Amino acid sequence: MIYLLTNFIIGSCLASHAAVICEHYNQSDFIFTRSHCTICHSELSLLDELPIISYIFLRGRCRYCHGQISAHLFLIEVIGGFAYIQIDFSKVEGQLTAILIFSLLLVAIYDATHSEFHLVMLLPAFFSISYHINNLFKAELLDYIEAFPILILLVIYIFQKKLGSGDLIIYLILILYFNAHFANQVFLFGSIFLLSQFILEKKDFSKKQAIPFIPYLFLGLVIQLMLN
Template identity: 30%
Template structure:
């Protein structure tokens, strides 16, 4: 049994790193308004089409010593880091959820969040094409889970309210203070749709705490000033990861206190 689990975990990491390679394409092309399917992967410097051997996640980067095979242009390490991080996320989800619909659901969620949050970091924009994709997948998984587990209306509303309430809180903050951005409302809606009400509240609180701590570090390190805009999308993604990892235990601890 342990052998099968080990194979599954290794397979999950490999699949995650392959997905991470595709996410790199999405992060690079979506802000440019380019297709994520065509043309095939190529070097942005010399435009040579990359062969399959150039596209093996993590391994190709190591063997090519971080440079294009054809023009020797340096390849940013961020690409291999995204592949590795996505692989780790898929591995952790496999350990937590095993072979299940939840594994597929949360693997999809984090793939979307990686794309959305990293585009947000690089461009300060959140694209409707990515958030609409997240909402569509969230509804598909909710319906699939409802069919498999015989949900009644109350259970569907648990996830719908998990999307609406955190998104509504962010919208209220925007209307009252003018801070944050409407794209953050969309990201909260997506995460809440996948998480459900209780974990979405944990996600929102964790996002604010993580955002405050990282912002303070950036300001203290003079990387940012108080007047600089710091994208909130990555903090929502980290808050979502925190909620999945620790949310249930935190809620149980809190209920025991009261």
């Protein structure tokens, strides 16, 4: 139980920092920057930056200007906490997965706000995958057949410009790091999340609008990681 709780706290801190990186991405010192209130631009103290707890304690308002803080940050911290709940940080395997999750979290947060992401955000993920390269050669064609339907579908959608190539890259990363079955499950859960939001918000299916899919895929990944 303690183990789950510590992991949750580590995850929410990492997620909180990922959100800050995404917010300051176009500035020069974006990696070690401190959070600022988006309204009054006061630099937040460490006490204001405790993930989840600060938000609840300050009732979602800035300590200085009392402006409403976006609930998105709170949501990102909670999801990030759950993403890391099953990670065994004492093993190399767990550390690699933790790095991969952080990379995908960056992409998901950036995609949610900008409907795009920068390839450099995936560098940590590629680092984790490079440790698994040997598994790729060991795997047989049969292990990959499961990936073909979604791969073909993604490629067709990209050619029809219904999807960006980002979703395909994420799918390939999941196959390379985990396996085709795992990647399919993530896409299944992600699609269910996307559909449920459409139904709950009663969105118009016929309307042409760009919806970033990667944040939903990340949610799918969290569920899949928790189930495994």
